[in-house]
Amino acid sequence: MGTPLSRDPIAEARRNWEDHGWADVAAPMAAITAIMRTQQILLARIESTLKPFGLTFARYELLALLSFARKGSLPMNKASALLQVHPTSITNAVDRLERAGLVDRSPHPTDGRTTLIELTTAGRTLAKSSTAALNAEVFSAPGFDPGDVDHLIRILGSFRRNAGDFEE
Amino acid sequence: MGTPLSRDPIAEARRNWEDHGWADVAAPMAAITAIMRTQQILLARIESTLKPFGLTFARYELLALLSFARKGSLPMNKASALLQVHPTSITNAVDRLERAGLVDRSPHPTDGRTTLIELTTAGRTLAKSSTAALNAEVFSAPGFDPGDVDHLIRILGSFRRNAGDFEE
DNA sequence: TGAATATACTAGGACATCCAATGGTTGGGC
DNA sequence: GCCCAACCATTGGATGTCCTAGTATATTCA
CATH class of the missing domain: 1.10.287 (Helix Hairpins)
Known part of the structure; x- marks a missing residue:
């Protein structure tokens, strides 16, 4: 800057x-x-x-989450909970990903309230290639000492647990 | 959430x-x-x-920065550099703070390009009281162990230096 | 001195986040 | 069997961030 x-x-x-x-x-x-x-x-x-x-971080996170889902699809409220963002942010991200042909929306088979999101073939391909790019350009040289990485994970993990992100 | x-x-x-x-x-x-x-x-x-x-964090940061300025005023580009945000974000924040009667804009006496921003009396009062609230409600119980706080400052300080935030 | 370059701020647009409110859908309790 | 509270997604509004352009002023240098 x-x-x-x-x-x-x-x-x-x-x-x-x-x-x-x-x-x-x-x-x-x-x-x-x-x-x-x-x-x-x-x-x-x-x-x-x-x-x-053509991705932002918010959209990438959703794409990556879907690529790891066992069934290949996820209810929107589940995505909201796992990514820890407001439901409206998911709606917004899905709108844009859907318009880009990367995900599809479909009604839940038994619960009429929930909407399922699923990767398209193009979405799955893009998830793979963009993850490879992040691994190569950001995560492989994050700018922290290796020892500090473990410190951070421990300190911030403890903080997040205390803040009520998860139990365990 | x-x-x-x-x-x-x-x-x-x-x-x-x-x-x-x-x-x-x-x-x-x-x-x-x-x-x-x-x-x-x-x-x-x-x-x-x-x-x-009636403050957001972005506006609070600007208010706090001004309250510590020796001369009581600061050029906008200086504020942008110190807060490490885009100049347009400063313009946005000053617009709203000015409308709220918390800061004033004035032309720089010798450089016709730059604009100075300065706290009003109301702005200075609000800076004090909102800082007291943050100290009491957030910083005094941050959710980190005291020892971890020092770790964080050291690790993140090193990261920021490597990222080119500052020299030294 | 006068033109080219650099700097400072603002205007408009894209994107993301949250909140409040709306309209459907479910499911448990009576 | 019905009704209402709880739940789910969406819309609209406010804020903030960045980017690109545009305008105005300074500075540099030929």
């Missing part, structure tokens, strides 16, 4: 917090802000890799 | 990656996905805390 700054803006914010009498919460504030910024950087990389495939 | 899942969806995705021959990138994939989800959870908490103040 521009040239590197001479100093870390988050470290600067942390100093500001400490100087204003909020030293007790300065470190968590810095950690949370750093997560926000890291997500932004990673998302930009992912979107840039997916762009040639 | 719903009831807790019985299993961690990210751990599940990691297993899927390993089962499909991508074991070498499964762990970074899981870490990156966890960062995405963690950011989503934290952002929701922050937005919920800021809602009573």
Whole structure:
């Protein structure tokens, strides 16, 4: 987004917090802000890799989820729960994927309320190739030390469990 | 967003990656996905805390940045660089903050291209009270172990430096 | 000095997310 | 057997982010 700054803006914010009498919460504030910024950087990389495939991250996630579904199809509310996004976001993503010929909607055989989504052949092919691209361009060189990757998975896993994402 | 899942969806995705021959990138994939989800959870908490103040996180960040500016004013391009967002996002945020009477725009005294933004009295008051709310409701109980907070700051700081956010 | 280049902000469009409200569909309790 | 609460998907509205273009101002250099 521009040239590197001479100093870390988050470290600067942390100093500001400490100087204003909020030293007790300065470190968590810095950690949370750093997560926000890291997500932004990673998302930009992912979107840039997916762009040639005509996909956004939201649509890719749905495509990938469907490609792993045993039956090849998934109810929309199930997708919403697994991807942890609002149902309307799924509706939006399916609208666009369907218009692009990558998924199909079909009524649930026994429950008239739910809609099933299923990959088309083109969708399955694109899921494969875009995943290969993400693996090669993003996940294989994420910018973390290998040891830090395990730390992150543990720390964030614990956080998500405490936040009520899952039990276990 | 719903009831807790019985299993961690990210751990599940990691297993899927390993089962499909991508074991070498499964762990970074899981870490990156966890960062995405963690950011989503934290952002929701922050937005919920800021809602009573009529602020969003984007507008709050700008307000907080201005409240720490020595001169009390900041060029828009400077704000864009420090918050690491696109210049048009700053324009958008300033539009709304200005309409709410929280900031003012004024022309730069010597450079006719740049616009300065400055807190109004109401803006300064709101910056204080909303920061107090965030400190009390989010940063004081972030959901991380104290030791993990330092780990995160170090790991993510290193990542951001490698990504070109800042030098040093 | 005058033209080419660089910088700063804004306007309009595409996309994603959430919330609130709507219209069907199910299924349990009486 | 019926009714109402719960559930599912969609629509419309608000916000935010980025991108591309366009306009205006500065700076550089021939």
